[in-house]
Amino acid sequence: MSSSSTLSKVLKIFKLCREFWGKAIVLAITLVLTSFLSAYPIKYIEKIINIATSSAQDKVKAFFLAGCVYLLLHVLNIIFRALFEYLNVYLETQIGHKIRIELFSKLQKIPYRVYVENNTSDLMVRLIEDSKITVSGMLKPLTFIIRDILIFIFGFYYMSRIDLQITLIMVPIGIVLSLQAIKTGPKINKLAEDERQANSLLWGKFSEGIKGIKEIKSYCQEKRFSEEVSKKSINMNKKILSLQKFVIITSNINSAFFMGIIAFIMIFGGYKVSIGTLSIGGLTAIMMYNGLLIDPMINFFSFYQQMQQVFVSSDKIFSILEEKEENSGEIHYKYTFENKLEIKELTFKYNDKIALKNISLNIFKGEKVAFVGYSGSGKSTLCKLLIRFYEPDKGQIIIDGYDIKNISLNNLRKIFGIVFQDTFLFTGTLRENILFSNPQATEEELNEALRIAGVDSFLEKLPFGLDTPVGENGFNLSGGERQRVSIARTILRNPDIIILDESTSSLDPITTSKVIKRIVKKYENRTIIFTAHKLTTISKLCDKIYVFKDGEIVEEGIHDELINRDTLYRKIYNAQFLKSS
Numbered sequence: 340m341s342s343s344s345t346l347s348k349v350l351k352i353f354k355l356c357r358e359f360w361g362k363a364i365v366l367a368i369t370l371v372l373t374s375f376l377s378a379y380p381i382k383y384i385e386k387i388i389n390i391a392t393s394s395a396q397d398k399v400k401a402f403f404l405a406g407c408v409y410l411l412l413h414v415l416n417i418i419f420r421a422l423f424e425y426l427n428v429y430l431e432t433q434i435g436h437k438i439r440i441e442l443f444s445k446l447q448k449i450p451y452r453v454y455v456e457n458n459t460s461d462l463m464v465r466l467i468e469d470s471k472i473t474v475s476g477m478l479k480p481l482t483f484i485i486r487d488i489l490i491f492i493f494g495f496y497y498m499s500r501i502d503l504q505i506t507l508i509m510v511p512i513g514i515v516l517s518l519q520a521i522k523t524g525p526k527i528n529k530l531a532e533d534e535r536q537a538n539s540l541l542w543g544k545f546s547e548g549i550k551g552i553k554e555i556k557s558y559c560q561e562k563r564f565s566e567e568v569s570k571k572s573i574n575m576n577k578k579i580l581s582l583q584k585f586v587i588i589t590s591n592i593n594s595a596f597f598m599g600i601i602a603f604i605m606i607f608g609g610y611k612v613s614i615g616t617l618s619i620g621g622l623t624a625i626m627m628y629n630g631l632l633i634d635p636m637i638n639f640f641s642f643y644q645q646m647q648q649v650f651v652s653s654d655k656i657f658s659i660l661e662e663k664e665e666n667s668g669e670i671h672y673k674y675t676f677e678n679k680l681e682i683k684e685l686t687f688k689y690n691d692k693i694a695l696k697n698i699s700l701n702i703f704k705g706e707k708v709a710f711v712g713y714s715g716s717g718k719s720t721l722c723k724l725l726i727r728f729y730e731p732d733k734g735q736i737i738i739d740g741y742d743i744k745n746i747s748l749n750n751l752r753k754i755f756g757i758v759f760q761d762t763f764l765f766t767g768t769l770r771e772n773i774l775f776s777n778p779q780a781t782e783e784e785l786n787e788a789l790r791i792a793g794v795d796s797f798l799e800k801l802p803f804g805l806d807t808p809v810g811e812n813g814f815n816l817s818g819g820e821r822q823r824v825s826i827a828r829t830i831l832r833n834p835d836i837i838i839l840d841e842s843t844s845s846l847d848p849i850t851t852s853k854v855i856k857r858i859v860k861k862y863e864n865r866t867i868i869f870t871a872h873k874l875t876t877i878s879k880l881c882d883k884i885y886v887f888k889d890g891e892i893v894e895e896g897i898h899d900e901l902i903n904r905d906t907l908y909r910k911i912y913n914a915q916f917l918k919s920s
């Protein structure tokens with residue numbers, strides 16, 4: 340990694356923390372004070388030894404005075420050091436909070452596509468692990484290293500005043516160390532990247548093991564799955580060991596080098612005392628300064644190594660923070676659907692695979708429309724494009740003359756209410772889950788939504804009715820019950836266009852028919868788009884049916900027209916009709 344990119348990474352992290360500069364300045368002041376107070380008192384040790392070895396009168400008074408000043412300086416040092424350490428922890432927690440929240444709110448604004456394309460466990464690792472490593476791995480060493488550098492400067496200055504010749508021996512150490520750091524940096528960066536990748540794969544397996552427990556147990560795959568987790572865990576250990584082995588070897592080679600230098604200074608200093616060019620107090624102080632100077636140098640090297648690991652994590656964080664947000668399309672504000680939804684020559688690909696090909700259709704206000712077709716023919720994809728979970732590769736979706744890419748996203752997603760096949764329940768009560776779409780809804784609106792969606796019919800079975808906890812660790816609702824909760828949620832939002840994407844697939848035919856009839860009655864003057872396999876329930880209610888095959892519309896018309904010709908629709912309908920009868 341070049342030093343300029345290192346600098347830009349450090350600057351980026353600092354920019355993220357800019358609001359804490361006031362506290363950072365106080366931290367810096369305590370830093371300067373503790374650094375100075377670590378180096379300066381050594382002068383008094385030199386003084387005491389020199390008094391002791393001199394022929395001066397009234398030595399006791401001089402010892403007492405020097406000892407008191409030495410103690411006072413140390414007490415001050417302890418106070419500033421405690422303040423410095425507390426401020427450090429305080430900033431660490433505050434910056435950690437800021438990064439986690441920024442990261443999470445950014446995750447809420449990035450396109451749905453990013454979630455589909457990324458491994459969700461990797462996103463979790465970024466939220467929890469990478470933010471922790473970036474803050475604790477960066478702030479603490481960085482502040483401590485600044486303190487160490489200051490200690491080094493003060494120590495170097497006072498030591499040079501005792502004996503410049505011996506002090507200059509420290510210079511080559513600095514040069515060797517810098518070269519060493521520059522040489523080993525990229526290798527450590529690579530090893531840290533491998534370790535993080537292995538960590539993310541292990542998290543992914545853990546998460547699959549928990550989310551997929553139904554499948555694992557029902558197929559008796561517990562042993563095999565545990566073995567796979569174990570392999571990932573062993574692999575992570577290998578990567579940790581490779582990194583740590585490299586770090587331990589390089590830092591210990593450095594320590595050996597430093598010890599050699601100290602030994603040399605001892606010999607050279609002893610020689611100078613014997614020929615009378617250095618006092619005993621001076622030699623003792625130099626030995627103490629040596630200890631003081633060596634630590635910062637070793638710390639600097641390990642700090643540089645640690646920073647390589649921090650950069651791997653901070654890169655992952657910035658790759659999210661710099662991710663393009665959903666185009667919020669603020670050009671036109673349009674609050675309601677008045678007349679016509681046009682889909683014009685729309686083509687969409689998932690990566691390189693075509694999912695929708697040249698789709699054109701018009702849906703008018705109040706119409707009930709069905710998208711019909713075999714599984715995988717593109718119906719759900721079209722629904723997701725309508726609410727801009729994805730952007731089309733070609734063509735346009737136009738509402739009352741406005742391209743939806745120019746309608747504010749909030750507004751667009753208020754026009755549409757979509758009920759997906761699978762329903763996610765949040766931790767909380769059933770009431771909170773239904774009110775999720777519209778927390779301000781009145782009790783009357785809530786009751787109506789419960790009635791239309793058929794939630795009321797299973798409420799009395801629940802131990803606390805609407806106040807029964809559901810979601811994670813809550814009461815387990817059946818698939819059909821969950822779908823009805825989702826329908827109630829969407830009704831409560833009161834959308835202009837309601838999309839029911841296979842939203843009754845888990846309901847029995849009688850309940851499906853009742854729920855659909857109530858929805859159609861409630862939204863008599865509004866637009867409903869069904870995507871459904873259960874044609875017998877919806878086909879006769881629809882003003883238009885579009886039949887999809889391999890991403891294209893191959894037939895369109897009303898039920899009576901399509902059923903009387905040799906159509907794909909008739910094939911699907913008859914197969915279902917025979918099955919249900």
Ligand SMILES: Nc1ncnc2c1ncn2[C@@H]1O[C@H](COP(=O)(O)OP(=O)(O)OP(=O)(O)O)[C@@H](O)[C@H]1O
Binds near residue numbers: 455720
């Ligand atoms: N996130 C995705 N990444 C890549 N391909 C996808 C993705 N989602 C869907 N597809 C593919 O796009 C095609 C259309 O899928 P889509 O879900 O729209 O079909 P569908 O008609 O709604 O099917 P179903 O009735 O089973 O829900 C399928 O071939 C599917 O495999």
